[in-house]
Amino acid sequence: MIPSPDPxxxxxxxxxxxxxxxxxxxPVHIVVIAITVLWTLPTAGLLISSFRxxxxxxxxxxxxxxxxxxxxxxxxxxxxxxxLASEGMGxxxxxxxxxxxxxxxxxxxxxxxxxYALAWMQFPGRxxxxxxxxxxxxxxxxxxxxxxxxxxxxxxxxxxxxGVWLAHTGYGMPFGIYLLRNYIGTLPRDxxxxxxxxxASHLKIFTRIIVPLSTPAIASFAVFQFLWVxxxxxxxxxYLGGNQNVAPVTLVLRNxxxxxxxxxHLLTAGAFISMIIPLLVFFALQRYFVRGLLAxxxxx
Amino acid sequence: MQDTSxxxxxxxxxxxxxxxxGGIIALFYVANIAVNRLPSQARSRILPWVYMTPALLVxxxxxxxxxxxxxxxxxxxxxSQSWVGLDNYHFAFTNAAMLTAFRNNILWLVLVTxxxxxxxxxxxVLMDRVKYEPLxxxxxFLPMVISFVGASVIWRFMYAYQPPGIDQIGLLNAIAVSxxxxxxxxxxNKRINxxxxxxxxIWLQTGFAMVLLSSAVKGIPKDVIEAARMDRxxxxxxxxxxxxxxxxxxxxxxxxxxxxxxxxxxxIVFVMTGGNLDTEVIASRMIKEMFNFRxxxxxxxxxxxxxxxxxxxxxxxxxxxxxxxxxx
Numbered sequence: 234m235i236p237s238p239d240p241x242x243x244x245x246x247x248x249x250x251x252x253x254x255x256x257x258x259x260p261v262h263i264v265v266i267a268i269t270v271l272w273t274l275p276t277a278g279l280l281i282s283s284f285r286x287x288x289x290x291x292x293x294x295x296x297x298x299x300x301x302x303x304x305x306x307x308x309x310x311x312x313x314x315x316x317l318a319s320e321g322m323g324x325x326x327x328x329x330x331x332x333x334x335x336x337x338x339x340x341x342x343x344x345x346x347x348x349y350a351l352a353w354m355q356f357p358g359r360x361x362x363x364x365x366x367x368x369x370x371x372x373x374x375x376x377x378x379x380x381x382x383x384x385x386x387x388x389x390x391x392x393x394x395x396g397v398w399l400a401h402t403g404y405g406m407p408f409g410i411y412l413l414r415n416y417i418g419t420l421p422r423d424x425x426x427x428x429x430x431x432x433a434s435h436l437k438i439f440t441r442i443i444v445p446l447s448t449p450a451i452a453s454f455a456v457f458q459f460l461w462v463x464x465x466x467x468x469x470x471x472y473l474g475g476n477q478n479v480a481p482v483t484l485v486l487r488n489x490x491x492x493x494x495x496x497x498h499l500l501t502a503g504a505f506i507s508m509i510i511p512l513l514v515f516f517a518l519q520r521y522f523v524r525g526l527l528a529x530x531x532x533x
Numbered sequence: 534m535q536d537t538s539x540x541x542x543x544x545x546x547x548x549x550x551x552x553x554x555g556g557i558i559a560l561f562y563v564a565n566i567a568v569n570r571l572p573s574q575a576r577s578r579i580l581p582w583v584y585m586t587p588a589l590l591v592x593x594x595x596x597x598x599x600x601x602x603x604x605x606x607x608x609x610x611x612x613s614q615s616w617v618g619l620d621n622y623h624f625a626f627t628n629a630a631m632l633t634a635f636r637n638n639i640l641w642l643v644l645v646t647x648x649x650x651x652x653x654x655x656x657x658v659l660m661d662r663v664k665y666e667p668l669x670x671x672x673x674f675l676p677m678v679i680s681f682v683g684a685s686v687i688w689r690f691m692y693a694y695q696p697p698g699i700d701q702i703g704l705l706n707a708i709a710v711s712x713x714x715x716x717x718x719x720x721x722n723k724r725i726n727x728x729x730x731x732x733x734x735i736w737l738q739t740g741f742a743m744v745l746l747s748s749a750v751k752g753i754p755k756d757v758i759e760a761a762r763m764d765r766x767x768x769x770x771x772x773x774x775x776x777x778x779x780x781x782x783x784x785x786x787x788x789x790x791x792x793x794x795x796x797x798x799x800x801i802v803f804v805m806t807g808g809n810l811d812t813e814v815i816a817s818r819m820i821k822e823m824f825n826f827r828x829x830x831x832x833x834x835x836x837x838x839x840x841x842x843x844x845x846x847x848x849x850x851x852x853x854x855x856x857x858x859x860x861x
Contacts, residue, residue, distance in 0.1 A: 379833055
């Protein structure tokens, strides 16, 4: 196929043409920049405010920091120190990590094995099982809260990390299997059959071929599950209850809104602490996040 | 003293992470060793189930069985001791607070889905024409990774209200006052508070719609567009006659994904207003019945209504999946 040259690029860029182009593209730039600024302002306001003195925060809007004279001295880290130490955000941050890391690794391991079996092993009911998993993708969590909570109370699992890990593993499973099975199913058949002919066991095929080749899909699922668990409020609220020792950042931040709703220096700093890890993950692994979105929704 | 207890916490955290993550991987290795001792005929029949069992166990324990159990409980009284027939459903469809929740949920569904999809599409199409597309897209997409709780705090600050005469610290009221209006109680005025909450969700979801639609727009073959331009079609005609039909399946997927998400919306309402002042939605109402009123029958009935609402999406997903498999 011959790429058709842009008709405009062949012409001489006269002054008139250039002006014409500026006028036709200007509205596009204005709209795009306006929307982008609009979308960024709320977060930017929060971030700037979190470094302002508590009194200043109560008395003037955050945008006033831009009016001259500009004083770097008006910014400080005291809000962060306060919310981390006295409001329990530091402990909560640690709890969030303790909850999120196993609740990401466990479903990855389980879902990858299941996805391999569903894609490349022969067994009765295989197709039916996968259709059921696709159906489970949209089941609202609310359907499961009451029975699981009751069992947890009997087993003493409510208020424990183990209980939350298992719950998140279960809730993340349909998406994980779905995403990974679709990816693993598209790996070249020749490769897997050749390995089987050479006498490689399923476990060997799995660890030496499937897992290395599926890293992009596994990374996508990992990013998703990590963000989902880190940002979750509902599961933590229901299964961890009021136990402050195990509460993650979302729960502590929510309580902060309820108890200290007008203490903006604590709320802004606390909110930013709850966002910092997701933002880092996002900027470092945006590629995988977007790929997961595309594979999870469009292709399926 | 403080230091030692923190170190202890950190150590227990690390051991918890290792135990939780390592345990599951060890499980597979042990199972595999056990299966390898079997004769090869039995091995090939059992091995798939070894790989599947952990997944089936957690799916069964956390999704399938609880779902069935919730359906049963929804026909029982608040402590699940006796059968009450359809009483809980009768309550769900006649109680005034529930009816408000239904009305609000419909408002959420229509506005969030409609606006984030159309805004996302508009941005996707426009972004395609500017050089700083990656940066602009990242900034619009960014709210997607912020938790609903975090987003709620961000917007609570945007909506902050000070009585007239005092400097406003919320951006929206500062704008309102500078334009000569009275400051607005965004979250307490019953005519606008629902829209204030819905705005948060649109802010969060537009980036999602934009990313998916943008990749669909970029997938349209360039020569199709070029051919239309040669035929002197206007950009407007190209958009409606070519772009929209080609990306229609993506539009449908994005819309249904947002619909399912919005049906389950809970955190934003819970954090912002606690469901007071007529802002309740179905999911927040369910938590209220379950936690505050301890009425498990009614809570379950509300959950079942949520499930019924997503069943069309579930069927559509399965159909689409089966078509895909047939095409493979």
